Amino acid sequence: MKKRIALLAVAATVGAVLVHTGGTAVAHGSMVWPGSRTYLCYEDGRAGGGGGDLQPTNPACAAAVAQGGKQPLWDWFGNLISNAAGRHREIIPDGNLCGPTTKFAAYNLARSDWPVTQVQANSTVTFRYNAWAPHPGTWDQYVTRDGYDPSQPLKWSDLESVPFDSVTNPPLANGEYSWQARLPNKTGRHIIYSLWQRSDSPEAFYSCSDVVFGGGNNNGDTTAPSAPGTPVASNVTSNSVKLDWSAATDNVGVTSYTVYRGTQAVATTSSTSATITGLSADTQYSFTVVAKDSAGNTSPASSSVTVRTASGGGGDPTGSCEVSYSRPSSWSGGFTANVAVKNTGTSAVNAWQLVWDFPSGQQLSQAWSSTITVANGKATATGASYNANLAPGATASFGFNATTTSTPADPTSFTLNGSVCAIR
Template identity: 80%
Template structure:
């Protein structure tokens, strides 16, 4: 066993592997998406500036954060955590590090007044939305900075009001998000809403700073959601994308964004009433709906659905290539390395690679992907930093498995998002 563990460590070290899934319970991940946390809004700013490929933020504070800490924290915007916090937040997070309590996210502590901010109304009732990248039970506490807070100075614990203005345990979960209503405090001007999520099934805790600008409060909360968007119309359908347009929603305070759903999964967001959804599979039926949101976080009911069938992708193996290798095999197990390449002319978003996983084999560990095995099929999904494949792009991952076969056979066929791949 010691030899095997040593071999696994050596594989990870020599391949630069990141062990992200072990077949057990996944670690929790998430962050505030309304009002957006610094990491989330900088990620969205980077997506807009990157034109659908790389992340290239244009907001000055986000640019400064990338210059200091690189782009990986943006790809992992949902992972601002301390694994062994156990409620000891004020003990283990020093002043000046509240927004990024670990080295990886330290750049998001920069004391600046130009971080992306969400406009909110004082004293209003809003709907907080928190991404549930990996859901778990726990308690959320929301604090706000005191009157006179200076955003050009490092954030200290003493800058926060002494008690949270909002606290919730195990809020409702739907469509990949926690959502709950809260009444905002009576503040004016620029502030930070500081959110702590302490899991109840683990000592792990998550931290986020949401920059907000409070407008004058009337004392009347905005609880009215936008009207239901009109039925989307599909156009420019290709083998992997479709353009959707829909009649706009209306709202007494103004619509701020739209979310496009495929089932219960958000596949695109837009500030206007049109968007192009990418990463689809050739010759496949889809149905999309649209939800509008306003500045208070209220969400409309979903629009009627639109059915779309993508075009033929040009034949099996025409848009992807897979290389599968077993660099290490031992009695009762093996290591496999897989590289998937997008040989098409369009980006593939949220890739999923499927292959046969014979009886007698059992997954024990994976890196640079999440892999699930069911009904004799293995499905690998990209993680935050490699989930999208640009034209000509590649993603590499690996896994360890046990086997009852003395000479396990390599898979002979793979499909990427439903399209068969060439195998090398």
């Protein structure tokens, strides 16, 4: 009996430890491009540990571990103050900006050998911020002043007085926030300092990203951007269509996107959206997007989207599709949805894409009989191999599970390859 009691005590202790570890895992995020000190040191530790324990080989990362241990690296996404409430300069003293709490204090070390990210001055880039637990709020990005000395502790006066970039509630997809920003005109080594102040809580997050700004040439950059996301069509008329896509990523920064109709370039933009005009009525078109970086490297083409323009009169095509949307089950914090899309037109819809609004409080967790991506507040479902094409009168059915922070509301509009669908 004594042995059984002892074993139960050990099991209870292990259970308590597991619960505590699970609680730690809900910390909230950090900059992953350009990488923060905690994130890049974590990645350096993973590489040095060969997939087991964290063993940083970068000298600054190793010094931080020697001073503060490895737990800050395991929790690289948790560099926060829970009651900041916008009082950053009031509660964080000079020299503590990169690690404002005791746990992360080692990441304030004044060294010039922290891992760095090469960036291009004046280029448009895509910032990426990991989201372990999504929250609404505003991100402000500052850069150090000209003449900043990395061998000295970072002070508030070392930062430019205003942020060069600010964004509220950026798009969230695949566990990351991402948004485009224009980098400042700097040269040499600097710090990009990111402040994320939640709007639903006084909690705020901090990260220091060490960067080296290049000049106007390619600085040996031969790495092409990744392919942009598949374009999503909307606002289809008899002679135009609006296309939106998720951003490409690049080791330095994406500067522009080119939209192709077949093999012909029809638009170039620095944003992730373009309206294509001059199209013919009741005609099917295929569009792809290619990204370009500041060194002139071009990405692979995105997957294509096929769109049929309206038959005339400049309005949206209607009556060519019908959607049934239902939620057979809901629970606290989530729901299941079933969707059926029917081609009610007289022509086949090949490589179908169904698009609807996906509120920021919802997060996709699972899908079946289709592939669903979420970006810029829109969900896009594409057919599986066995139901990707819809003949006239055919129906494709699919479903998904999602988490939600509020009572879910049924979508009020759907578009199938750019055509507005009836809802039944």
